Amino acid sequence: MPTSSVVDKAVIYGRDDERKKLREYVVSEDVGASSNKIGVIAIVGMGGIGKTTLAKLLYNDDEVKDKFDLKAWACVS
Ligand SMILES: Nc1ncnc2c1ncn2[C@@H]1O[C@H](COP(=O)(O)OP(=O)(O)OP(=O)(O)O)[C@@H](O)[C@H]1O
Ligand SMILES: [Mg+2]
Structure with a gap:
């Protein structure tokens, strides 16, 4: 199923x-972000x-948000 980056933290244990x-x-x-290499x-x-929830x-x-100027969520089947 296609996913989005939206998550309800209130129901995650x-x-x-x-x-x-x-x-x-x-x-x-x-x-x-400061590296030229693409990490996976x-x-x-x-x-x-x-897995997807994680x-x-x-x-x-918040720390990840602070680190990157721009982020994108891509979902590949
Ligand atoms: N820590 C958690 N607490 C509560 N619910 C969770 C937690 N982790 C996952 N879930 C719920 O369990 C379900 C399956 O989670 P998720 O889609 O992240 O699994 P997945 O490993 O990515 O599955 P798939 O292998 O099908 O891609 C979802 O409804 C999700 O909201
Ligand atoms: Mg998944």
Whole structure:
């Protein structure tokens, strides 16, 4: 199904540790905005376990928002 970046944080439980770890990757110099390289982070897991939701939480994370001037959500089937 096509997805959007919209997430209702009020109904998401846990994921604090995963979010913290992935946030470090996203804002790090290796994969972050200040690097010329394009970084890719793969979130792998069984269907429905919450991969896209975790990506949404990161996309809307305040620290991630601060790091990038421009962001875009792309959904590829
Ligand atoms: N931490 C969470 N707390 C509450 N609900 C959650 C959580 N993570 C995911 N969900 C809910 O579980 C459902 C499946 O989540 P999601 O679509 O992120 O899974 P997915 O791993 O991306 O699935 P798929 O493999 O089909 O792409 C959604 O309705 C989502 O809102
Ligand atoms: Mg998904």
